Amino acid sequence: MLEFDVTFNFSEPINPATFTQSDISKTNCNLSNLIINGDEATVTATPGTDGTVSLWVTANKFKDLAGNWNTAIDPWSIIYDGTGSAVDFSTPEYPATNENPVSFTMTSTETNGINGLTQSDIDANGGTVINWDYSGGNSATFDLQTDGTNGSYSVSIDDGAFTDDAGNNSEAGNIDGELDYEAPHSVNGFECAVGELTNLGSFTMNIHFNENLADFTADNLNKNNCTVTNFQNNGGGNYSWTAHPGNDGFVAISMDAGVCHDFAGGNGNVAVPAWSTTFDGTATTGEMTSDLTSPTNTDIIHVNLNATEMINLTVDDIEVENEELVLFSGSGDSWPGKLNLTEMVKSKPLPLDFRTKPEISESLPIPPLLKATEPLPKL
Structure with missing residues (x-):
């Protein structure tokens, strides 16, 4: 702990027996080793905490050699500073930034002035210190020029880089942060188990970005014929x-560029290409027609099935009575077929029944030729 001597000079010699250490008033210090020598007295003061240290003597505390009491002695004071300056670095873009250069302010806790601070006292990793500005006081500003690639930076200053006006060495200080110049993006885009055609009224979708986003919500998605x-x-x-698809038809979701941002620097996202499917939530209907009228004696009957949309139909999906289905072919939404009547009562109606099957797929290829193998019953 620092200590120093304080000397009192009197106008004449004093009676040393009348002046003791306790006669001295004080603030923020302890006193010791009082020595009186004629017309002066010296006492050692040990400061308490940083701040003002004061000593004074009130009236009628001691006498001169003739026995006269003293008059009051005005206070003596000094500012005690026994603490080195702490150093703080700050930047508006913390803890991550996409700025280049990155601006910094270095501030010392010392309010009484500092000495010996220069640009060379600043150590920088991840960039170079430029635009140094210090013109006195307890703060300096500078920029960190980076190479524009993602990574981390560190700015620091060592112990004793400068001193304060009281001669105390400064303390070490540092700041570490992240450099993020890359826009958030998705490598795989939108992901969904649904294919190009679906009858599902709702389905789950996913997207994975290379980093967390600060403000990504459902409102950032472009939604065509669907809700989220x-x-x-x-x-x-x-x-x-x-x-959730809306009406039957084209359904799509996409994402424009720059509608949401990352946490590290606020970089806007890269656009995400549209994902799409076709929604069909309506059951297929159809109609069977023939050029013939009932009754008929024609042993080959041509029958057509016209559906309301593209379908995948097989021979097992058609039921016939009193005849053999000998040819089955078609594509798209029109399916011509032929019925071969071998033996029957000519006037008997010829019902042809198309059964709706839930397992019918609307996307599988259609065999060009199928023939029934069961023998026909005789009437």
Whole structure:
């Protein structure tokens, strides 16, 4: 602990027996080793905490050699500073930034002035210190020029880089942060188990970005003929939601560039290409027609099935009575077929029944020729 001597000079010699250490008033210090020598007295003061140290003597505390009491002695004071300056670095873009150069302010806690601070006292990793500005006081500004690639930076200053006006060495200080110049993006785009055609009234979709986003919501999605619910941030750049198609037809979801941003620097996202499917939630209807009228004696009857949409139909999906289905072919939404009547009562109606099957797929290829193998019953 620092200590120093304080000397009192009197106008004449004093009676040393009348002046003791306790006669001295004080603030923020302890006193010791009082020595009186004629017309002066010296005492050692040990400061308490940083701040003002004061000593004074009130009237009628001691006498001169003739026995006269003293008059009051005005206070003596000094500012005690026994603490080195702490150093703080700050930047508006913390803890991550996409700025280049990155601006910094270095501030010392010393309010009484500092000495010896220069640009060379600043150590920088991840860039170079430029635009140094210090013109006195307790703060300096500078920029960190980076190479524009993602990574981390560190700015620091060592112990004793400068001193304060009281001669105390400065303390060490540092700041570490992240450099992020890359826009958030998704490598795989939108992901969904649904294919090009679906009859599902709702289905889950996902997207994975290379980093977390600060403001990604369902409102950032472009939605064509669908709505989105249950939007979830699953962490690690993973997001999911449920899509609900509207009307039968084309359904699509896409994402424009720059509609949401990352946490590290606020970079806007890269556009995400559209994902699409075709929604068909309406059951297929159809009609069977023939050029013939009932009754007929024609042993080959041509029958056509016209459906309301593209379908996949097989011979097992058609029921016939009193005849053999000998030719079955077609494509798209028109399916001509032939019925071979071998033996029957000519006037008997010829019902042909098309059975709707849930397992019918609307996308599988159609065999060009199928023939029934069961023998025909005789009437």
